[in-house]
Amino acid sequence: MIYFDNSATTKPYLEVLATFRQVSERYYGNPSSIHRIGCDSERLLTQAKKQAAQLLNVEESEIIFTSGGTEGNNLAVKGIALQHQQRGKHIITTSIEHPSVKEACKSLESLGFNVTYLPVDQNGQVNVQDIADAITEDTILISVMHVNNELGTIQPIEEIGEIANKYPKLFFHVDYVQGLGKVPLDFNKAHIDLCTMSGHKIHGLNGTGMLYIKKGTSIFPLLHGGSQELSYRAGTENLAGSVSMVKALRIILDKQRTHHHHLQHLNGQLRSELRQIEGVYINSPEDAAPHILNISLPGFKPEVVIHALGERDIFVSTKSACSSKNAGESSVLEACNIGFKRSLSAIRISLSHHNTEEEVDTFVNVLKEVMNQLSEVMG
CATH class of the missing domain: 3.40.640.10 (Type I PLP-dependent aspartate aminotransferase-like (Major domain))
Incomplete structure (x- = not known):
C-alpha cells in the first residue's frame, strides 16, 4: 500500500x-x-x-x-x-x-x-x-x-x-x-x-x-x-x-529538524517525474510546503482517477478531507484563477516522513497507466 x-x-x-x-x-x-x-x-x-x-x-x-x-x-x-x-x-x-x-x-x-x-x-x-x-x-x-x-x-x-x-x-x-x-x-x-x-x-x-x-x-x-x-x-x-x-x-x-530534507527530496522527485507526463499540470508553487503537491489532469474526473489508483492500493485525495466528497471545482483553485479545467481536475498528493523514493516511482508509473487506460475508455 x-x-x-x-x-x-x-x-x-x-x-x-x-x-x-x-x-x-x-x-x-x-x-x-x-x-x-x-x-x-x-x-x-x-x-x-x-x-x-x-x-x-x-x-x-x-x-x-x-x-x-x-x-x-x-x-x-x-x-x-x-x-x-x-x-x-x-x-x-x-x-x-x-x-x-x-x-x-x-x-x-x-x-x-x-x-x-x-x-x-x-x-x-x-x-x-x-x-x-x-x-x-x-x-x-x-x-x-x-x-x-x-x-x-x-x-x-x-x-x-x-x-x-x-x-x-x-x-x-x-x-x-x-x-x-x-x-x-x-x-x-x-x-x-x-x-x-x-x-x-x-x-x-x-x-x-x-x-x-x-x-x-x-x-x-x-x-x-x-x-x-x-x-x-x-x-x-x-x-x-x-x-x-x-x-x-x-x-x-x-x-522536522532531522528529516526535513527527506520531504523536500521526495517533493522534488515527484515534481521532476510528473513534469514528464503529458497532460499533468503542477499547481503547487515551487516554494510550497514540502509535504503537499497539487496537480491537475484536465479531461479526467479526479474521483475516477482516485478510485482507479485505490484499486491498485495507492491513496491520494482531491480537495481537503472536509469537502472531498463534494464533486465540482475546488474553491481554492478557483480562487487562484488557474482555469476551470484545472480547478475541476485537481488531485492532492501529500507525503509523510514514512514515504520513500520507491513509492514515488511506483505512484508515477501507475498514474501513467491509469491515464492511458482511462484515455482509451473515453475514446
Whole structure:
C-alpha cells in the first residue's frame, strides 16, 4: 500500500498509541476529582501542557487542549468575535481558508459581523498590502492559515503579524494545522495571538488538538460548564488523547529538524517525474510546503482517477478531507484563477516522513497507466 493522503490524516506513531493505552489504563481518574487518582491525572495533564509549551516556546498557561483543528478554529474565530464585538464587528480572512474558518466566519455574518474575504494570487498567496488596506477602525480579527491544505502555499505570516501588531485592539489568528511539524513558525516573532494545531495531522490521534492563546488575549467560550482549560473549554479532559498528542508533537518536531530534507527530496522527485507526463499540470508553487503537491489532469474526473489508483492500493485525495466528497471545482483553485479545467481536475498528493523514493516511482508509473487506460475508455 502507498499512502499519499497525509494532509487528510496520518498514521499514528506506535509510540503515540502506546502512550494512549498506558495513560488510559493507569490514569483513568477525572482530573477534576479531589481524590488521589484524580490528582494523579491532574498532575499528568499539567505535565503534558508544560511539555507542549516548552516544545512550542510558549507559556504553559497559553496552551488549551481541544478536539482538533475544527474546534480550535471555531473557538478562536467565534471566541474573539463574541468577546470583543463591542470594539468592532469586522473580520479579515482569505478566500482559501479551511472550511472550519470560512464557515465560522459565515455564521458570524448571520449575527451581524462584516467579513472581508481577500483574494489570492495564482500561487494561492495573499497580498500583505491587501491585508493592510482592508483594516478599518472596526476590525477586531485577522485569520490567515499558515500552510494551505490543498496547495501547500505558505502565507507570509510574519509580515502579516507585523501589520496586525500595529493595532492594539486587533487580534491575529493562524491556522497552523498543515504547517505544524513541516514548516517552522515562531509564534512570538510573528505576533500571533491565537494558533490552531491538530493531533491527527502529526501522527497523533483523531479527536486531539491544541489552541495557543497568547497571554492577555480573552475569548468567549463556546462550551460552558465546568472550569476546565482555564474555563475556555468546559468538559472532562481527554487526558490520554492530550498526553499522546504531546508525544506526537515531540516526535514530529524532532523529525522536522532531522528529516526535513527527506520531504523536500521526495517533493522534488515527484515534481521532476510528473513534469514528464503529458497532460499533468503542477499547481503547487515551487516554494510550497514540502509535504503537499497539487496537480491537475484536465479531461479526467479526479474521483475516477482516485478510485482507479485505490484499486491498485495507492491513496491520494482531491480537495481537503472536509469537502472531498463534494464533486465540482475546488474553491481554492478557483480562487487562484488557474482555469476551470484545472480547478475541476485537481488531485492532492501529500507525503509523510514514512514515504520513500520507491513509492514515488511506483505512484508515477501507475498514474501513467491509469491515464492511458482511462484515455482509451473515453475514446
